[in-house]
Amino acid sequence: MQKRKLGQGLEVSALSLGCMGYGKTRDIPDRPQMIDLLRKAVDLGIDFFDTAEVYGPWTNEEMVGEALGAVRGRVKIATKFGWNVDQATGEHLGGVNSRPGQIRKAVEGSLKRLRTDYVDLLYQHRVDPEVPMEEVAGTVKDLIAEGKVLYFGLSEASVTSIRRAHAVQPVAALQSEYSLWTREPEADVIPTLEELGVGLVPFSPLGKGFLTGTIGATTSFEANDFRGQIPRFTAENREANQTLVELISRVGRRKNATLAQVALAWLLAQKPWIVPLFGTRRIDRLEENLGALAVDLTGDDFDELRAGAEAVKILGDRYPEEMLRRSGL
DSSP: OOEEEOGGGOEEESSEEEOGGGOSSSOOTTHHHHHHHHHHHHHTTOOEEEOOTTTTTTHHHHHHHHHHGGGGGGOEEEEEEOEEEOTTTOOEEEEEOOOHHHHHHHHHHHHHHTTSSOEEEEEESSOOTTSOHHHHHHHHHHHHHTTSEEEEEEESOOHHHHHHHHHHSOEEEEEEEOBTTBOGGGTTHHHHHHHHTOEEEEEOTTGGGGGGTOOOTTOOOOTTOGGGGOGGGSHHHHHHHHHHHHHHHHHHHHHTOOHHHHHHHHHHHHOTTBOOEEOOSOHHHHHHHHGGGGOOOOHHHHHHHHHHHHHOOOOSOSSOHHHHHHHTO
């Protein structure tokens, strides 16, 4: 497995596995199968896994802890605090909460659920406008000094927030959405990360499945599928956005690679400190995505993808308006 370095010397596998899709609610009906998948990922060389206290809440971390407890020394686990989760009941009360006391309670709970005495990478899940970033970073700095956390990360944070946090406790990684159809970070976030030496862990690198070519205008989503609520996934917008899928498909045919592999390879080719974070519930898809590491995009391939993506006007917001507002995105 290829390795990459994020900020502050944090070295991880070149691709990361996101565990959110293995149980974001209290009920995980296929929990044994998902635990098997996590362990298979370790066997295949992935050593960087992503979860959060709010997934469930709590049940996702418990599952990850059970799956990876026996190989804890071989893996890096990232988890997150920052949503207003009742630390006694596990109820998600809505909104954000990064008060220092809440952070400490969240971390203590995460350590127990993950069956470990340290978290490799601790992200603030969303910026809390009511708590100065300096207080958040200072609390994490103390947790690092205590050995409970090794590295500090932010998720979906602005350039201003990144700079304020980094001045108190150096940031190892930013987790934000970035892909061929979500390229906003290129404007100011990526240059800032490069300046400060912060790594990028892009989530939804396959556009929540859209860039794999398996979702068309006639695709129906189950009632519990969040994509059915996303403006970018309306039937009209899916049809309009197919131009980008066709672009990736052309390159894929030339490289004898799947669309998912091309989309991941494009991200990997952006910067050596970018580690795409994908999710899948299937072992065959896991193996397929790892094949992206063998896709060698030439300069011409790269230019074609960039020029083609820039020419496509992506229709639809990436989240519902209310969610964007509540999250400060």
